[in-house]
Amino acid sequence: MQALENSLQRIKGTSAAIKQVQKLITQVASTDATVLILGESGTGKEMVSQAIHESSPRAQGAFITVNCAAIPADLLESELFGHEKGSFTGAHAAHAGRFEQAEGGTIFLDEIGDMPMPMQAKLLRVLQERTYQRVGGTKTSSANVRILAATNCNLEEKIIGGSFREDLFYRLNVFPINMPALRERSEDIPELINALLQQFNKPGEKPVRLTGTALKVLCQYKWPGNIRQLANILERVAIMHPGQVIDEVDLPEMVKEKLVSPDSPLLSQDFETVITAFPSKGFDMKKYLQDLEMHFINEALHRSHGVVQHAANLLQIRRTTLVEKMRKYNITRDSQKSDAEQNAAEA
Numbered sequence: 119m120q121a122l123e124n125s126l127q128r129i130k131g132t133s134a135a136i137k138q139v140q141k142l143i144t145q146v147a148s149t150d151a152t153v154l155i156l157g158e159s160g161t162g163k164e165m166v167s168q169a170i171h172e173s174s175p176r177a178q179g180a181f182i183t184v185n186c187a188a189i190p191a192d193l194l195e196s197e198l199f200g201h202e203k204g205s206f207t208g209a210h211a212a213h214a215g216r217f218e219q220a221e222g223g224t225i226f227l228d229e230i231g232d233m234p235m236p237m238q239a240k241l242l243r244v245l246q247e248r249t250y251q252r253v254g255g256t257k258t259s260s261a262n263v264r265i266l267a268a269t270n271c272n273l274e275e276k277i278i279g280g281s282f283r284e285d286l287f288y289r290l291n292v293f294p295i296n297m298p299a300l301r302e303r304s305e306d307i308p309e310l311i312n313a314l315l316q317q318f319n320k321p322g323e324k325p326v327r328l329t330g331t332a333l334k335v336l337c338q339y340k341w342p343g344n345i346r347q348l349a350n351i352l353e354r355v356a357i358m359h360p361g362q363v364i365d366e367v368d369l370p371e372m373v374k375e376k377l378v379s380p381d382s383p384l385l386s387q388d389f390e391t392v393i394t395a396f397p398s399k400g401f402d403m404k405k406y407l408q409d410l411e412m413h414f415i416n417e418a419l420h421r422s423h424g425v426v427q428h429a430a431n432l433l434q435i436r437r438t439t440l441v442e443k444m445r446k447y448n449i450t451r452d453s454q455k456s457d458a459e460q461n462a463a464e465a
Contacts, residue, residue: 157297179223205254
């Protein structure tokens with residue numbers, strides 16, 4: 119149990135979406151089920167896979183990561199399953215593949231959506247029969263390995279397009295975990311910033327700190343690159359301004375250019391908690407972000423006449439994410455539609 123708690127600390131945040139991810143990790147970690155981790159690039163999919171491994175009965179075994187998009191197609195089979203000496207030009211010695219290295223532990227197949235079709239068939243055999251052969255070899259080896267996979271692709275669309283095997287998808291999709299985009303859990307940004315700055319601050323030196331205005335700017339940005347982009351920007355700031363207090367002017371222009379302007383109609387005049395200037399006595403950032411989120415959810419529901427899917431589209435988040443946030447804030451649908459109309463509109 120302590121190992122699980124320690125591993126979950128990697129997944130920073132208190133939003134409903136992240137709590138759901140933590141719950142799913144807790145449910146699946148102790149099993150040997152195959153897990154498919156879905157989400158945009160930079161959302162922390164590998165961190166989830168590490169948390170699952172470290173909380174599992176295989177924690178003492180190896181954790182092997184393979185980026186399926188980074189290895190040339192003609193070398194991927196050898197990388198995964200190994201090869202015998204002389205099996206192809208340049209194979210001067212036998213080589214143990216990643217599955218062999220992960221024996222008794224876990225293998226994480228990142229960017230599984232970019233795996234070539236011929237390799238998909240061979241991976242399917244491993245999932246079905248739990249056996250494999252080295253390239254150029256005849257010996258069949260057993261695969262006592264837990265398989266975790268991740269992708270930022272829509273695999274169902276790839277199936278329709280003929281670039282991903284449907285049978286492999288069902289074998290991988292035993293237990294899916296969806297990692298939310300950072301823009302869908304903005305209330306977690308202050309905690310993430312604090313954790314990342316602790317990593318970048320050098321021991322024995324004065325730490326880099328942010329003003330409230332700088333923090334507000336970072337919380338309002340959409341973060342198309344998600345946590346990876348946030349980490350890169352904070353590391354850059356820490357290098358350029360060591361030991362200093364960072365204000366809005368010190369942040370990259372790309373972050374400041376794409377903010378919601380205080381004059382934007384999105385910020386309704388009747389929304390009393392909108393802060394356009396940082397108060398001299400400070401303010402409760404967490405409550406401010408929660409109030410802001412509640413306001414926009416209510417406004418989106420009002421504009422969509424209570425149709426949750428339409429409101430989610432306006433907010434550019436998943437419907438499930440919006441439902442979780444509505445439950446968190448005890449927000450109900452607009453009463454302008456009957457239940458029958460709701461069901462018909464969302465069908």
